[in-house]
Amino acid sequence: MGKYFHTLNYSMGDEDSSLELELLPQGASQVVAVAGCGGRVLPLLAKRPRRLVCVDILPEQLAFTRLRLALLARCEREEFLQFLGYRDGMSALQRARRLDSLGLPDADHALVSGLFGAADGRDPIYLGRFERMLQTLHRITRLMTGEAGRGIFATEGLEAQREYYLTRFPRRRWNLVVALLGNSAVLNSLLYRGDFPRNNLGISSFQRYQDIFEALFTQAPARDSFFLQMVFFGKLVDESGFPVECRADVFAEAKRALLDCETQIVQADAIETVAARSGVDFVSISDVPSFLPDDIAQGLLQRMRPALADDALVVTRGHMRVVRPDSEGFAEVSDRYLPLIARERTQLWHVHVYRKHASESRLASAGRTSTR
Template identity: 55%
Template sequence: MADYFERLNYSLGDEDAALEHRIVPEHARHVVDVAGCGSRLLPLLARFPARLTCADISAPQLAFTRLRLALLEQTDHESFMDFMGYRPDTSITRRQSVFRQLDLPLVDRRWLADLFQSSHWHAPIYLGAFEQTLRRLARINGLVTGKAGRGIFQCCDLGEQSDYYRRHFPLRRWKAVIGLLGNAAVLNSLLYRGAFPANNLGISSRKVYLDIFHALFTTQVVRESFFLQMLFFGELRYPQGYPLECDPQIFQSAREALKQCRVSVVQGDIVDCVAACTEVDFVSLSDVPSFLPDATAATVLQRLRPALAEHALTVMRGHLRVVRPDCEGFRDVSSQFHEAIAREKTQLWRVQVYRQTSPVQVSR
């Protein structure tokens, strides 16, 4: 498990940060989130919190988060897009030039420079272990489903796409790919190195993935999903599916928010980090609770509770393992955000949203 947190696991991410952007209240006093690769940084800042704390136990993920923060603070939107790799024609010279201009902690600069050198200054958004896994799966997917599989990306609206999915999409061959993607042993080998949380959903992993992708193909335009683009092409080809951090208005709002927001990037367990605070209005736990032992995971909300402001929101995700926490003092308000959850561009997650309540409003 320790090895898993000693490398760069994510650079683009497997979560759609637009979800938190839609849920977090504007002008929150204090927002705390799992840093990950920093993909939530700009969307959360764009909601103008007074304070934002990004916590993670992984030093590489924190370095990547500080990289995104430096790009936001010290460059412009065009440079951000060029450097991160959202513009495929960006030259190595251009990327190196932007990097040289950044004021970064020395330890981050050295680690990032080594990372970029070893990858020949390839687009940073593809350098994480998860993204590299998707690129390998995309090659397999391409061999199995071929042009017929990729053809669904030519559809420009949901009606056209639904018709293509019914009539032309190679569903049988796609199910063979799902068999690979839904194999926990394969995921353990490719990404998690034995740390993959065990499935507790009561249905097979293959069935979970079949349902996820059926929902994506029938309810969302696939061009608008960065996750599906990665799985079919191994790269981002359609700007409609770029993550929210690419939106010029989000970038500008996030940069404006920096003038008044106190941003901290902290190494440590996020639950401990929140517990040491007061008056926290919003917490994004990502899927951290699903990595914890059952007994520990069940206490997550109670450990957060003393630090949370009245009516504070806590968001957690679960993939194949969903935590059922002790909800004393909280109310499950996930249904209030049903539309935002349904619009999440990966659909990999079962999202739970809890609101801190007064003692008389306890819900279990």
């Protein structure tokens, strides 16, 4: 992997994991998910899988994942929110003392405490490269759109928000921000360090970002999107936009599930981790395919196929590069989940869901049973 994969890229994340939470069946046998910073996998515990495998290639991301799981196990929700910086109430000194009490492995403790020490006043959820890029973008957004831009968050009701967007929102000045965000050279400089996946969508990056924000401004309350809050304020200012890991019901269910779920944290390639197992019935690999060479990306489903249980779901995401892998032995069932996908609160992703066909032996057995 390139330069992008050598540091803490995410501390809050760029995905709305409520989508995977809804897709995951209750009580799944074995789930494998890209860890990210832990925020995208912690909610999956709320569905009480018997085994949850969190995989990533970066030790910093896995350290943040272990941190979140330790907080889930040892803290109540309010302390969890304060420690990570979703809410005020915990000083840097208090956070350091609490970190020491969490029982993290020495290597993870050293990584996390080092990141905290270099935080320059930032709360933990704002330490990732992606989150810092959004804070840089926020300063540009504020300069270009000012109070008129942020005014869209003050509207009451979706119809009022749409009316504001169409008649009072500074759309011409906003398009300059979109043009900047849609510039691959700028994103390479601010975030991807030369590893920005090439655009294969058939439309310009500018048009793609126009479509993303058009959906965010017109299909749901702006305040409900943590991504929009970061773009316009550089931080989370309204709890309605907190990521799904913060939801009281999700946190409570995930905390209870820890008692019964076997949680594994693995530093490895996500696809190879799945391929080395058996009986996996849910896979969430985020946008990993976007960064793979074409031949490996095309074969990812076939590489994992022997390890998957019948009817297993594989969920992939793509931003500017969308991979359509060889799906022999699978049915693409994305259309069944279009309402869920439309409610994803970042709208950054093309989401694809694949279901593995039942094995021939199972189908034959079912046929024999039906003829008796």
